[in-house]
Amino acid sequence: xxxxFFVGSAMMAAASSLAQRAVVEREGSGTISINLAxxxxxxxAASRGFLSVLKxxxxxxxxxxxxxxxxxxxxVGQAQAGSQLKADVQVYKAAxxxxxxxxxxxxxxxxxxxxxxxxxxxxxxxxxxxxxxASGKIAMVGTRTRYKELYICDMDGHNIRQITQDxxxxxxxxxxxxxxxxTYTSYKYRNSPCIFLTGRGRPLSKDPGLNAMGSxxxxxxxxxxxxxxxxxxxxxxxxxxxxxxRKLSRTRRGNEASPCWSPDGNHIAYVSDSSGRPHIYIISxxxxxxxxxxxxxxxxxxxxxxxxxxxxWCSRVGGKYRIVVANPSTRTSRVLETDxxxxxxxxxxxxxxxxxxxxxxGYRSAIYLLDTLKDSPVALVSGSxxxxxxxxxx
Amino acid sequence: MMSKILRMTVFLxxxxxxxxxxxxxxxxxxDVGLYGSDNLYGDPLLGDVPLADVDGLPADGDxxxxxxxxxxxxxxxxxxEEAGKVEEVANLLNKNKWQGxxxxxxxxxxxxxxxxxxxxxxxxxxxxxxxxxxxxxxxKIQTKSYGEExxxxxxxxxxxxRKNRRAVFAMY
Numbered sequence: 001x002x003x004x005f006f007v008g009s010a011m012m013a014a015a016s017s018l019a020q021r022a023v024v025e026r027e028g029s030g031t032i033s034i035n036l037a038x039x040x041x042x043x044x045a046a047s048r049g050f051l052s053v054l055k056x057x058x059x060x061x062x063x064x065x066x067x068x069x070x071x072x073x074x075x076v077g078q079a080q081a082g083s084q085l086k087a088d089v090q091v092y093k094a095a096x097x098x099x100x101x102x103x104x105x106x107x108x109x110x111x112x113x114x115x116x117x118x119x120x121x122x123x124x125x126x127x128x129x130x131x132x133x134a135s136g137k138i139a140m141v142g143t144r145t146r147y148k149e150l151y152i153c154d155m156d157g158h159n160i161r162q163i164t165q166d167x168x169x170x171x172x173x174x175x176x177x178x179x180x181x182x183t184y185t186s187y188k189y190r191n192s193p194c195i196f197l198t199g200r201g202r203p204l205s206k207d208p209g210l211n212a213m214g215s216x217x218x219x220x221x222x223x224x225x226x227x228x229x230x231x232x233x234x235x236x237x238x239x240x241x242x243x244x245x246r247k248l249s250r251t252r253r254g255n256e257a258s259p260c261w262s263p264d265g266n267h268i269a270y271v272s273d274s275s276g277r278p279h280i281y282i283i284s285x286x287x288x289x290x291x292x293x294x295x296x297x298x299x300x301x302x303x304x305x306x307x308x309x310x311x312x313w314c315s316r317v318g319g320k321y322r323i324v325v326a327n328p329s330t331r332t333s334r335v336l337e338t339d340x341x342x343x344x345x346x347x348x349x350x351x352x353x354x355x356x357x358x359x360x361x362g363y364r365s366a367i368y369l370l371d372t373l374k375d376s377p378v379a380l381v382s383g384s385x386x387x388x389x390x391x392x393x394x
Numbered sequence: 395m396m397s398k399i400l401r402m403t404v405f406l407x408x409x410x411x412x413x414x415x416x417x418x419x420x421x422x423x424x425d426v427g428l429y430g431s432d433n434l435y436g437d438p439l440l441g442d443v444p445l446a447d448v449d450g451l452p453a454d455g456d457x458x459x460x461x462x463x464x465x466x467x468x469x470x471x472x473x474x475e476e477a478g479k480v481e482e483v484a485n486l487l488n489k490n491k492w493q494g495x496x497x498x499x500x501x502x503x504x505x506x507x508x509x510x511x512x513x514x515x516x517x518x519x520x521x522x523x524x525x526x527x528x529x530x531x532x533x534k535i536q537t538k539s540y541g542e543e544x545x546x547x548x549x550x551x552x553x554x555x556r557k558n559r560r561a562v563f564a565m566y
Contacts, residue, residue: 148543169543172508185511190453192538193511208445209537210515213508226512228537231442232519233512252442255512271509273468278509301506314506344506363550389507 032127034064035071035094039078046081046109050116056156057120057134060378062353062371064124073100073127081109091123101126113159133351137393139163139173139182140367144385150184150198151387155349155356157367157380163198172213172258172389176220179393183214183223195225205238207245213258216240217265222285224259224268235259235270237285248287249274260305261285269293269303269311269328280313282328293328300324306348307394312355314344323357325372336370338377343368347392356380358388443526446533455496455564459486462546462560463521468505470516472524480521483563484528494534496564497521502555503542514539521561 036055041047058064064073074094079087084106091101101123107115114135121132136155141148142162150164150173163182164170171185171193182198194203195214205211209228216223223238227245235249235256249256254274261268262282269282272290279300281290294300297315305311305328315324317335321342326333336343341361349356349369359368359377366382367390381387460483463476472480486492499514499521518537526532547554 169540171511171541171543187540190448192448192453208448209519210511210539212511212539228445228515228519228539230444231523233515255509255516257509257512258506271506273509278505299505299509301509 031065032063032073033067033071034058034073034075034123034127035067035069036075037068038074038076039089041078042080044081044109046085046112047079047087050079050081050085050087050112053113053116053156054120057117057132058123060156060369061120061124061132061134061351062373063128063130075123081112083109085109085112085115087115087119089119089123091126113154113156117154117156131351133349133354136350137175137179138356138367138380139175139184139391139393140381140387141170141173141389142385142387146385150182152182153381155369155380155392160381173391174213174215174260175391175393176216177218177394178220182391183216185212185214195223204240215259215261217261217285218263219265224261224270224285226256226259233257235268235272235283237268246287248283248285249290258302260303262305263307263309269305271301271303280311293326293331294324294333297324302345304347306352307350308348308352310348310352312346312348314346314357321360323355323370325355336372338370343370343377345389346370347390349392350394356390356392358390360388442523443532445537446535448536451494451536452566453496455494455566457562457564459483459492459565460563462562463517464556465517465559465561467502467555467559468513470513470520472520477524479563480524481528483565484525484530486565487525487530487534488528492565494536494566495525496536496538496566497525498562498564499537499539500544500546500558500560500562501542502558503545503550504555505542507541507543511539511541514541517559517561 041051055066059066072094074092077088077090087105089103092099117134120134124132133155137152139152142151147167148169149162150170151160151162153160166188168186168188173182173184175182185193186196189203194211195205197204207227207229210233212226214223214225225236226233227236232252233255234247236245236247238245251274254272257271259268259270267282271278272281279292280294280303281292283290297317299316301314303311303313310325311328312325314321321344323336323343323346324333341359344358346355346357355370357368358365365386365388367380367387369378369380460479463479497518499518501510501513522535522537525535545558547557
């Protein structure tokens, strides 16, 4: 109750049932001013780094505006580091001095960024009751070694780490539902597209022909994937326990691509060009008749079904690739306002408000953050080759 | 000579049957497009043969034997100007000059990488279906899609894209 108070009247409606609709309809989104001027740090780099990352995360969340005076919410406490970073954090409502969060955190000094992300999400939750995105991870494909390898980074684009060293081609990364591993398509076995899981040597799928775009169900038991073993690319599911595959689509004249799961794991959204152009379809995980949900645009590709219930995909509108957000039950949709560049492969951030995507201009690709409530693209990862095909940990 | 006549007869039969199915599909305006009545060669309705096991088979081959087949934008139809290259490969395989072929499907850079992976496979499979219709043993044909990942020409205009929408024959 207390935390709801701070959201303000416009946001309060959004906090409950209307939150879902706000994503499509762009209801007003005020920000809460938050003051960290009273937060003390030591002279060491880790505690000062902690504070600056925390401020950046709060601003990036879209819910806060960090100020140095006269705020609605005050954050006080102190951070100090030797080999260990110790941070005390108290969050107060300014008007009543009511405490909303009081906690001590410890981490190794080298992990100050990770700790700041965690604290940012806990402050956001304490004040608004909403799940933040700061602790999420982005998987992506990078070309800086001249091969196409898998990388991960934090949600602010920092802390980039190379995951594969295969000197091959990585396509279509997806996180597992526990956010611990990544499935991806690679050519490292027989120079053929097969599906792999990080931390596991043998492929998850290596049938003849195409094995690609593996996406594991929310319960972790089944993988949706595209196979051509029966003579045509089709959507299949594969039991991760028994290895038994099941064909869901039957379009001998069409391609299927890019499966993703509904939050309840009962449906799969995917791309099919069986109508002549690529469109987004939804099918039951047990098969049956697919339902087409996209109508306009010459190409509708690369869907991602968020935990907020909304599906985002990439649509070619007026010669440009743009991002669509749609409510699959009401079939209402909105094209996000973006500039003249191409925006592709949208993926929901864990907060259900932001979208990570690739932005391509002048034939160079970078990873960008979009706020569905504000339409303000922010570059997260750019330079040193191309970065594309993002996937965001759930 | 005899085989040529036979091949033409097969073609005509195929063309007629597809003109018929294509005509039916065109009643629905949504169905006009990629796989309409012009899809004369390599239609998967002809083949639709499960892919053979590739374990133990070569994973690479000689790409200089027959030139690549080129495709129109977002199409996996082997058009008539390109069909001769497929017939050349069929000839070599049917005469056992080579053990087998890997048909490598590629797309241009437009569209999503994932969709292009499926489109590249469709191109490989269209060529495969055509090879099968020319009497090639399906177990001699492997398919592999590179999607847009391995362009032949690094340019960003139609002259580059035209070179990149292709199916390459790696003979072994």
